[in-house]
Amino acid sequence: MRLRLLLLLCALLMGGAAHAVQPDEVLSDPALEARARDLSRELRCMVCQNQSIDDSDAPLARDLRVLVRERLKSGDSDAQVLDYLVSRYGEFVLMRPVFSWRNALLWGAPVIVLVLGAGLAVTMMRRRREMVAPAPLTADEEARLARLMAAAPPEDGRP
Amino acid sequence: MIAEIGQYALILALVLALVQTVLPAWGARTGDATLMSVATPVAYILFLFVGSAFAALVALYLTSDFSVVNVVDNSHSRMPTIYKITSTWGNHEGSMLLWVLVLALFGALVALFGGNLPERLKANVLAVQGSIAVAFLLFILFTSNPFLRIVPPPAEGADLNPVLQDPGLAIHPPLLYLGYVGLSISFAFAMAALMEGRIDAAWARWVRPWTLAAWVFLTLGIAMGSYWAYYELGWGGWWFWDPVENASLMPWLSATALLHSAVVMEKRDALKVWTVLLAILSFSLSLIGTFLVRSGVLTSVHAFATDPARGVFILVILSVFVGGGLALFALRAGELKQGGLFAPVSREGALVLNNLFLTAATAAVFVGTLYPLALEAVTGDKITVGPPFFNLTFGGLMLPLVFAMPFGPLLAWKRGDLPGVAQRLMVAAGIAVVAAVVTAAAEDRGPVLAPVVLGIAVFVMLGALTDLAERAGVGRVSARVNLRRIVGLPRSAFGTALAHFGIGVCLIGIVCESSWSLEKIAAMRVGETITIGAHDLTLTRMENRTGPNFHARVAVFGIREGGVSQGEVVSGKRLFTARQMATTESGIRTFGFSQLYVAIGDETPDGQVSVRMTWKPLVTLIWLGTVVMAMGGLLSLADRRLRVGAPKPARRRVSPVPAE
Numbered sequence: 092m093r094l095r096l097l098l099l100l101c102a103l104l105m106g107g108a109a110h111a112v113q114p115d116e117v118l119s120d121p122a123l124e125a126r127a128r129d130l131s132r133e134l135r136c137m138v139c140q141n142q143s144i145d146d147s148d149a150p151l152a153r154d155l156r157v158l159v160r161e162r163l164k165s166g167d168s169d170a171q172v173l174d175y176l177v178s179r180y181g182e183f184v185l186m187r188p189v190f191s192w193r194n195a196l197l198w199g200a201p202v203i204v205l206v207l208g209a210g211l212a213v214t215m216m217r218r219r220r221e222m223v224a225p226a227p228l229t230a231d232e233e234a235r236l237a238r239l240m241a242a243a244p245p246e247d248g249r250p
Numbered sequence: 251m252i253a254e255i256g257q258y259a260l261i262l263a264l265v266l267a268l269v270q271t272v273l274p275a276w277g278a279r280t281g282d283a284t285l286m287s288v289a290t291p292v293a294y295i296l297f298l299f300v301g302s303a304f305a306a307l308v309a310l311y312l313t314s315d316f317s318v319v320n321v322v323d324n325s326h327s328r329m330p331t332i333y334k335i336t337s338t339w340g341n342h343e344g345s346m347l348l349w350v351l352v353l354a355l356f357g358a359l360v361a362l363f364g365g366n367l368p369e370r371l372k373a374n375v376l377a378v379q380g381s382i383a384v385a386f387l388l389f390i391l392f393t394s395n396p397f398l399r400i401v402p403p404p405a406e407g408a409d410l411n412p413v414l415q416d417p418g419l420a421i422h423p424p425l426l427y428l429g430y431v432g433l434s435i436s437f438a439f440a441m442a443a444l445m446e447g448r449i450d451a452a453w454a455r456w457v458r459p460w461t462l463a464a465w466v467f468l469t470l471g472i473a474m475g476s477y478w479a480y481y482e483l484g485w486g487g488w489w490f491w492d493p494v495e496n497a498s499l500m501p502w503l504s505a506t507a508l509l510h511s512a513v514v515m516e517k518r519d520a521l522k523v524w525t526v527l528l529a530i531l532s533f534s535l536s537l538i539g540t541f542l543v544r545s546g547v548l549t550s551v552h553a554f555a556t557d558p559a560r561g562v563f564i565l566v567i568l569s570v571f572v573g574g575g576l577a578l579f580a581l582r583a584g585e586l587k588q589g590g591l592f593a594p595v596s597r598e599g600a601l602v603l604n605n606l607f608l609t610a611a612t613a614a615v616f617v618g619t620l621y622p623l624a625l626e627a628v629t630g631d632k633i634t635v636g637p638p639f640f641n642l643t644f645g646g647l648m649l650p651l652v653f654a655m656p657f658g659p660l661l662a663w664k665r666g667d668l669p670g671v672a673q674r675l676m677v678a679a680g681i682a683v684v685a686a687v688v689t690a691a692a693e694d695r696g697p698v699l700a701p702v703v704l705g706i707a708v709f710v711m712l713g714a715l716t717d718l719a720e721r722a723g724v725g726r727v728s729a730r731v732n733l734r735r736i737v738g739l740p741r742s743a744f745g746t747a748l749a750h751f752g753i754g755v756c757l758i759g760i761v762c763e764s765s766w767s768l769e770k771i772a773a774m775r776v777g778e779t780i781t782i783g784a785h786d787l788t789l790t791r792m793e794n795r796t797g798p799n800f801h802a803r804v805a806v807f808g809i810r811e812g813g814v815s816q817g818e819v820v821s822g823k824r825l826f827t828a829r830q831m832a833t834t835e836s837g838i839r840t841f842g843f844s845q846l847y848v849a850i851g852d853e854t855p856d857g858q859v860s861v862r863m864t865w866k867p868l869v870t871l872i873w874l875g876t877v878v879m880a881m882g883g884l885l886s887l888a889d890r891r892l893r894v895g896a897p898k899p900a901r902r903r904v905s906p907v908p909a910e
Contacts, residue, residue, distance in 0.1 A: 111485065112771050114771050115773070133638060141636070182632075183632040185633075186636030187636065188621075197639075200613050200614065200616075201611070201646075205610040219588065
């Protein structure tokens with residue numbers, strides 16, 4: 092018994108030993124069981140570090156897995172199961188953060204970087220081209236250039 | 251005595267690192283050649299002293315000197331010799347010493363191979379390297395000294411964390427550190443360039459091999475860590491989006507972007523400012539990775555250091571180098587002159603696209619990793635950012651990038667011909683579509699997108715081969731000429747093709763494992779058989795086994811395929827006596843590129859054992875693909891142009907030349 096307890100403790104500390112879903116939890120209906128497994132991967136074991144209840148050996152994870160299966164058996168949709176768990180444990184239980192204003196920066200960051208980066212790249216490319224290929228001289232400038240060319244001695248002053 | 255020698259060597263190393271920081275930088279500023287020339291010998295001696303300190307720690311572990319706290323906490327006299335050596339860096343203090351050792355090694359290598367570097371650049375690079383060494387040596391000496399004694403010494407050590415008692419520990423951290431710290435060279439070169447306010451194509455050619463080497467090590471280190479977690483943690487996953495994994499992925503993504511932008515800089519003299527920024531960012535992400543792992547700010551499966559004092563110290567180091575680097579960049583980047591022009595559709599354009607997506611992917615991983623921390627610090631709300639987030643954002647960014655990958659190498663510099671390139675990729679695309687359709691028809695399970703991703707993977711692999719075939723002129727000239735051209739191709743061409751090919755291989759493994767694995771969970775008695783896919787597994791016996799410092803309980807399964815015996819697979823648990831901790835030893839049998847993965851759980855009093863077995867199709871391709879990528883990197887590294895070194899930039903005439 093002491094050994095079992097220690098093993099369990101270690102499993103908790105080390106982030107899970109062999110496997111989480113126990114044979115006695117598995118539902119007889121394969122379609123329902125598949126849904127339960129998919130849902131389990133979306134739910135966090137709250138006493139573990141970065142583990143879904145599908146991966147975790149913790150007793151709490153087991154309770155949640157059983158709970159998910161009970162709700163599914165009683166006819167809940169996937170969304171209803173998730174809503175129920177969020178109402179009980181808060182948003183923390185969800186592995187996939189919800190789309191909300193609070194999480195706007197989280198979900199938006201990759202898009203923002205992509206759009207800003209693309210904008211920056213296009214602007215830079217355009218500006219570089221304009222810098223290297225300047226606008227053609229105006230008639231005034233042409234005339235001034237001709238005057239200067241006539242006056243100055245021939246010299247290539249380019250560095 | 252050995253501990254004191256180690257301690258003394260570390261203190262001397264700190265002094266040497268200070269010398270290496272101050273004198274060459276001062277020399278470079280004042281133009282004093284003597285001061286600048288100090289850098290090279292000091293870099294060698296610094297490596298010698300850090301090496302001595304490290305050797306001293308290894309010696310303490312080998313002799314199980316339990317008068318040293320670090321050895322007491324992390325070793326055991328009955329551990330096998332290999333683990334006595336590896337436990338040197340299987341703990342916080344020792345791993346930081348390894349970090350500095352790798353840093354000093356890279357410094358010495360720059361000193362050794364930097365003979366053709368301009369004096370001033372070399373002095374500045376080594377000075378920056380030295381300053382990093384100063385920071386980390388201070389950190390070790392003041393917060394993480396591995397040489398502290400304990401009085402009275404206990405008779406036996408507490409043993410190494412059992413999860414770490416694995417050959418993986420001998421390979422994974424050193425490779426990862428070679429990668430992390432290797433990026434410090436790119437950072438030092440970037441800093442030196444900013445200090446001088448001058449940068450050219452030759453600079454890119456000096457930086458590229460170092461970045462490439464770091465990238466190869468980082469690639470292998472991450473892959474090795476992934477495989478280690480796969481077989482050791484026992485639930486068969488190979489990537490968990492754990493913050494510590496993300497910490498190593500971010501520098502890898504950034505270094506990959508850096509490699510590509512440095513190519514543009516070397517070949518076309520463009521993207522200079524961006525390349526310098528990437529070099530700073532890559533090493534900053536390495537430092538952030540070190541911070542995340544070492545400070546214990548994220549307590550995760552990997553983090554075995556939790557001490558806030560250390561966290562604050564690392565945070566200071568982080569701010570100094572990242573902040574300092576970015577500040578210098580902001581001040582001086584404007585002075586870097588821009589070079590070559592290119593059209594949006596061109597090889598340069600494709601590499602810009604690569605950088606754009608890699609940067610966005612890095613941002614996704616960065617925000618996903620740190621957002622929960624920031625949110626909790628600011629509002630107190632707790633949310634979880636788990637694998638579904640990363641699979642969606644990271645996957646969503648990587649797929650278009652991977653799809654665009656075969657186009658890049660086929661586009662011409664300056665101005666490319668996209669329809670022409672698309673035409674040349676028709677064969678590859680055709681075969682890829684057939685592969686996707688056949689897979690979709692054959693597999694009725696799994697996500698709808700899976701065959702599409704598989705098709706993209708095939709496209710990438712064939713696209714890489716198309717690039718080589720195009721360069722050899724296949725179909726345009728005779729087979730003999732093809733062969734001659736292939737032999738004459740620079741190694742970097744093969745390197746590119748191989749690395750890109752490896753990504754396709756890796757992607758096939760990923761999509762097959764995650765979409766079409768088969769799993770069975772059951773309670774089994776001895777003699778019972780379970781069928782999974784084409785294989786029948788019979789639990790033949792349960793046994794107790796004894797190792798040097800653990801007891802094991804193992805289940806032996808006989809495997810049959812179509813009635814023919816395919817040998818056995820042994821899966822078990824180990825209980826380590828000193829720490830009373832258990833580890834799983836998953837049973838893995840490889841068939842071709844696929845694997846059968848068996849893990850056992852608890853036994854019930856009536857003699858049943860819970861078993862989870864998984865058939866993982868083509869799973870080994872995930873790691874084989876990364877090895878292929880790393881080989882591509884090595885091949886590029888062996889390219890003549892990089893070995894010979896950079897040509898001296900031609901001196902531009904400053905005086906006006908009279909026109910004819």
